[in-house]
Amino acid sequence: MESLNFTLLLDPLGLFFISVILLISLPSAVYSLGYLKGEYSSAKKALGWFLLVLFIASMTLVVSVSNALVFLIAWELMSLVSYFLVVFDTEHEKSIQAGTIYIVMTHLGSAFLMAALMIMYKYAHTFDFFAIKNACLLMPAQVKNIVFLLFLIGFGTKAGIVPLHVWLPYAHPQAPSHISSIMSGVMIKTAIYGLIRFVIFLLGVNSWWWGGLILVLALITCLVGVIYALMDRDLKRLLAYSSVENIGIILLGVGLSMLFIAKDMPYLAIFSLIAGLYHLVNHAIFKGLLFLCAGSVYKACGTRDIEKLGGLIKKMPQTAVYFLLGAMAISALPPLNGFVSEWLTLQAFFLGAFKLTGGLKLFLGICASLLALTGGLAAACFVKAFGIVFLALPRSNYASQAKEVSLSMRVGMFFLASLTVVFGLAATFIVGWLAKVAAAATGIDISRMSFALNNLTLSLKSVKNVYLSSPLLALILAGLGFTVFIVYRLLSKEKTLVDNTWDCGYYKIGPRNEYTSTAFSKPFRIAFSFFLLPYRKTQKIRESFYHVKSFAYETYTTPVFKKYIYKPLLTWVLGSARLMRRLQPGSIHLYLTYIFLALLLLIIFMPKF
Amino acid sequence: MIKISLIILQLLFFIGVAPLLSGLITKLKNNLRMRRGMSILQPYYNLIKLFAKGQVVSGTTSWIFKITPVVVISSALAAALLVPVFIFSTPLHFTGDFLALIFIFSLGRFFLALAALDTGSAFGGMGSSREMFISSLVEPALCLTVFSIFLQFGSTDISVFKSSTPISVSSIIGAIALFLVAIAETSRIPVDNQETHLELTMIHEAMVLEYSGGALALIELAAHIKQMIWFLLIAQIIFPVQAVDLSSPGGLFFWTGWQIARVLLIAGAVSLVEVSVAKMRLFRAIDFLGFVFVLGIIASICAILRV
Numbered sequence: 001m002e003s004l005n006f007t008l009l010l011d012p013l014g015l016f017f018i019s020v021i022l023l024i025s026l027p028s029a030v031y032s033l034g035y036l037k038g039e040y041s042s043a044k045k046a047l048g049w050f051l052l053v054l055f056i057a058s059m060t061l062v063v064s065v066s067n068a069l070v071f072l073i074a075w076e077l078m079s080l081v082s083y084f085l086v087v088f089d090t091e092h093e094k095s096i097q098a099g100t101i102y103i104v105m106t107h108l109g110s111a112f113l114m115a116a117l118m119i120m121y122k123y124a125h126t127f128d129f130f131a132i133k134n135a136c137l138l139m140p141a142q143v144k145n146i147v148f149l150l151f152l153i154g155f156g157t158k159a160g161i162v163p164l165h166v167w168l169p170y171a172h173p174q175a176p177s178h179i180s181s182i183m184s185g186v187m188i189k190t191a192i193y194g195l196i197r198f199v200i201f202l203l204g205v206n207s208w209w210w211g212g213l214i215l216v217l218a219l220i221t222c223l224v225g226v227i228y229a230l231m232d233r234d235l236k237r238l239l240a241y242s243s244v245e246n247i248g249i250i251l252l253g254v255g256l257s258m259l260f261i262a263k264d265m266p267y268l269a270i271f272s273l274i275a276g277l278y279h280l281v282n283h284a285i286f287k288g289l290l291f292l293c294a295g296s297v298y299k300a301c302g303t304r305d306i307e308k309l310g311g312l313i314k315k316m317p318q319t320a321v322y323f324l325l326g327a328m329a330i331s332a333l334p335p336l337n338g339f340v341s342e343w344l345t346l347q348a349f350f351l352g353a354f355k356l357t358g359g360l361k362l363f364l365g366i367c368a369s370l371l372a373l374t375g376g377l378a379a380a381c382f383v384k385a386f387g388i389v390f391l392a393l394p395r396s397n398y399a400s401q402a403k404e405v406s407l408s409m410r411v412g413m414f415f416l417a418s419l420t421v422v423f424g425l426a427a428t429f430i431v432g433w434l435a436k437v438a439a440a441a442t443g444i445d446i447s448r449m450s451f452a453l454n455n456l457t458l459s460l461k462s463v464k465n466v467y468l469s470s471p472l473l474a475l476i477l478a479g480l481g482f483t484v485f486i487v488y489r490l491l492s493k494e495k496t497l498v499d500n501t502w503d504c505g506y507y508k509i510g511p512r513n514e515y516t517s518t519a520f521s522k523p524f525r526i527a528f529s530f531f532l533l534p535y536r537k538t539q540k541i542r543e544s545f546y547h548v549k550s551f552a553y554e555t556y557t558t559p560v561f562k563k564y565i566y567k568p569l570l571t572w573v574l575g576s577a578r579l580m581r582r583l584q585p586g587s588i589h590l591y592l593t594y595i596f597l598a599l600l601l602l603i604i605f606m607p608k609f
Numbered sequence: 610m611i612k613i614s615l616i617i618l619q620l621l622f623f624i625g626v627a628p629l630l631s632g633l634i635t636k637l638k639n640n641l642r643m644r645r646g647m648s649i650l651q652p653y654y655n656l657i658k659l660f661a662k663g664q665v666v667s668g669t670t671s672w673i674f675k676i677t678p679v680v681v682i683s684s685a686l687a688a689a690l691l692v693p694v695f696i697f698s699t700p701l702h703f704t705g706d707f708l709a710l711i712f713i714f715s716l717g718r719f720f721l722a723l724a725a726l727d728t729g730s731a732f733g734g735m736g737s738s739r740e741m742f743i744s745s746l747v748e749p750a751l752c753l754t755v756f757s758i759f760l761q762f763g764s765t766d767i768s769v770f771k772s773s774t775p776i777s778v779s780s781i782i783g784a785i786a787l788f789l790v791a792i793a794e795t796s797r798i799p800v801d802n803q804e805t806h807l808e809l810t811m812i813h814e815a816m817v818l819e820y821s822g823g824a825l826a827l828i829e830l831a832a833h834i835k836q837m838i839w840f841l842l843i844a845q846i847i848f849p850v851q852a853v854d855l856s857s858p859g860g861l862f863f864w865t866g867w868q869i870a871r872v873l874l875i876a877g878a879v880s881l882v883e884v885s886v887a888k889m890r891l892f893r894a895i896d897f898l899g900f901v902f903v904l905g906i907i908a909s910i911c912a913i914l915r916v
Contacts (some may be wrong), residue, residue, distance in 0.1 A: 016713065040761060054677075075849070155736050185658070241654075263700050275915055285836060305756075313671045314671060323643065327714075328719065331715070332712060333707065333715060333716045333719055334712050334713055334716055342712075343708055343709060343712065346708055346752070346766070347708070350765060353756070353759075354759070354760065354763055358913075359758070359908075360912050361908055362906070362910060362913060365756040365760075365906075366753070366906070367907065368753075368756055369748075369749040369752040370749060370751070371752075372748040372749050372751070372752035373746070373748050373749040373752075375748060376715075376741075376744055376745030376746070376748035376749075377745045379715060379719055379744075379745065380741035380744075381738065383719060383723060383726070383840050386723060387726030387727070387737065388726065391671060391723065391727040391729075392669055392727060392728065393669055393672060393729050439630035453703065457704075457848075462764045463762065463764050464762075464763065464766055464767055464769045465764070465766070466764055466765055467702070467703045467704070467705070467766065468704070468705050468706065469703055469704045472701070472703070473704050473709070473713075475689065476687050476701065477683055477684065477687050477716075480682075480683035480687055481679050481680065481683040482621075484682050484683055484686075484827070488823060488827065491660055491823070492664075496663060496664045496665075496666055496822075497663060497664065497666070498666055498667075498668050499667065499668065500667060500669075501667040501668075501669050501670075501819060502732075503727045503730075503816065509729070509730065511675060513728070513730065513731050514730075514734065515726065515734020515735065515737070515738065516732065519734065519738065520737070521738075523738060523740060523742035523891065523892070527742070527746070527892070527895050535898045557887075594691055600786045
């Protein structure tokens with residue numbers, strides 16, 4: 001057994017992920033100063049800080065080690081620390097349940113990773129990354145396929161690829177909000193790091209179906225994530241499902257890149273990976289921001305139920321602005337950061353389809369259109385989230401008593417909110433940096449590639465180059481807006497009257513008349529009923545046979561994955577565990593036989609390894 | 610300097626001419642229904658009337674409601690700058706492409722949907738929910754259509770769509786798909802109906818129900834401009850032009866005439882569709898847009914087969 005080698009590998013790929021981790025963790029830590037105040041005892045606060053620091057350190061370790069075994073140890077450390085953070089609010093029974101689901105799923109994933117690394121070790125005889133990289137060149141194609149699938153399941157569990165996403169909507173909302181922000185913003189991205197590092201960098205992409213498989217899974221992930229997000233009425237769970245969606249979008253870039261590597265198209269491979277990584281850092285920023293905002297709403301109102309909120313834009317004006325920026329960025333509205341990365345991803349599909357041949361062209365086109373569907377649904381989802389939570393009148397006392405949160409929390413949110421603008425406007429510089437990261441990951445020479453016309457304009461190589469300039473677009477939008485505003489002010493001389501919202505001449509309308517989150521998502525529930533399987537329960541509460549006093553109406557959607565995959569699986573596991581118990585009847589003679597058989601097996605099979 | 614004057618010219622053109630197109634469609638519709646109908650200039654009268662009037666703003670609303678008209682009109686105008694009108698190239702050629710244009714439209718829509726929720730009225734919520742529903746289903750169909758067009762020209766840059774090649778099956782199907790998308794996007798029958806304020810059916814009108822005065826005028830103007838943009842884009846694809854020498858008066862004359870003629874043709878088609886079909890139930894829009902999606906697939910296949 002070799003000794004553990006603690007050298008760090010600080011190549012551009014590792015450094016990129018370290019900077020993403022720090023970019024989100026630091027504002028979240030500042031935010032937690034205010035967030036933890038008054039919620040926990042000082043001993044618990046100290047524990048929280050300790051775990052937070054350990055969490056950030058373990059994530060940094062994951063993306064910077066150069067030894068597969070140390071990677072695995074860091075990975076486990078990260079998983080365990082995040083488990084403790086998920087169950088931090090131990091008084092809630094939900095936290096314990098969420099933690100259990102999380103730890104089971106994450107270890108399931110780790111098991112697959114271990115298997116993959118063991119196969120790699122068999123060929124390399126060492127855990128050192130570069131030795132593995134060399135050994136992988138000689139690995140037979142079939143073994144490579146198996147290793148790839150093991151990595152995909154292992155890292156897919158952490159990333160939240162459907163149907164391995166089940167833990168995510170439990171664990172992320174249950175953790176304290178600054179932790180949710182780090183978990184959703186950064187931790188699940190370490191799985192993307194793993195995929196890039198181990199599959200693209202070490203293993204080397206073998207055949208194009210790897211990328212194709214990832215594309216299909218990523219699209220399912222996108223759509224399932226966003227549809228569930230649209231249905232949800234718990235603000236933080238909505239954000240968690242939206243993370244599932246965005247992981248899908250990131251994986252689209254990564255999968256495309258793998259496809260192009262296998263097809264030997266270096267320009268497109270680099271460009272797609274840039275799109276994926278750009279969306280990765282963007283998602284880290286706006287999802288981190290949105291979770292912090294959701295935490296502020298929770299802190300101020302004491303509930304995460306969207307149906308009970310409303311009108312917060314007047315009570316918490318700054319949080320509202322930050323949430324709006326996050327919602328706009330995640331809905332890919334120009335000129336914010338989500339717009340640039342989603343545009344890049346779509347272009348990667350388009351340009352790729354142009355270069356590829358035959359059926360793959362159509363496949364990429366349909367992929368792109370489903371990505372567009374995801375984008376449209378995400379916009380609807382965040383119109384709902386912002387509109388119902390922050391606009392109109394408060395729907396309950398929770399919301400009407402809300403107050404703006406403390407300074408440290410606002411500072412954390414402000415920092416991330418300003419990043420959504422910066423990363424939108426500085427697109428050319430960021431694409432330039434990401435090109436280096438992508439080059440380091442894929443080993444492709446980028447010295448002759450260019451992705452920008454000048455400092456303001458992105459330019460992509462095609463029959464006729466495609467251009468996008470987010471700063472100019474921002475300038476035009478702002479200029480037009482300003483001009484229209486001035487002209488409008490000069491033209492309209494009539495006074496503005498303040499009155500009630502039109503109430504059909506009936507009586508003054510109140511919060512009960514407002515549209516709710518459930519009502520808002522109703523058309524989508526009907527359109528996707530084949531997947532959501534909605535059902536309702538109605539009950540008449542009668543005073544007597546003749547008089548119905550009130551009417552109870554509840555509507556649900558069927559959790560398809562839980563009901564049709566995980567429930568049967570769990571039943572099966574428990575059933576087989578019951579069978580296995582017969583192996584252990586308590587007879588010492590039988591146990592001695594087991595030991596003997598095990599020895600025999602080892603003697604027979606040992607030389608083979 | 611020429612560029613800036615071109616930008617200003619194009620902006621003024623859209624502001625000035627876009628309402629005329631709506632007036633024309635209304636007039637055509639009325640004539641098709643054997644009615645006399647109102648003047649073609651009616652949209653202008655409406656805008657002037659609205660600008661002259663004061664606003665009534667609900668006390669429930671916040672600053673979102675106030676900035677929305679400005680956001681909507683500036684996003685429509687920004688999109689207008691990405692469409693070629695006077696010359697083959699767009700004034701802001703290096704700023705964005707067809708995909709960017711779609712994203713810019715969604716900026717205005719996003720704010721309009723928020724403003725509708727801001728009023729706290731169920732009408733607003735209804736309109737907002739339906740608008741986001743329709744638009745999110747439009748996205749994939751639109752994206753696939755753009756994809757089929759992209760496959761022919763190899764770029765999503767709008768100024769490329771002039772093509773000296775003869776018109777292909779793929780661009781005809783693509784343009785039909787784009788036409789149906791435009792019907793959904795400009796809230797026309799059979800997806801939405803601009804002429805009614807019936808709460809069961811309205812989508813766009815429900816969203817802007819609380820707006821009045823100058824703010825309403827801005828939103829209506831933006832809707833006119835958006836419609837004009839769609840028509841110009843479809844015209845660009847289905848009736849491509851050979852390279853014309855724009856410096857000669859003859860070429861310029863031809864170009865202008867052709868530009869007007871093809872937009873008029875599309876306006877005629879829209880009015881024909883509007884008078885000949887009934888508005889669909891909201892959930893039938895799923896089938897409608899599914900059909901457009903399939904058209905997009907067919908157009909892409911045709912483009913791949915190079916027919």
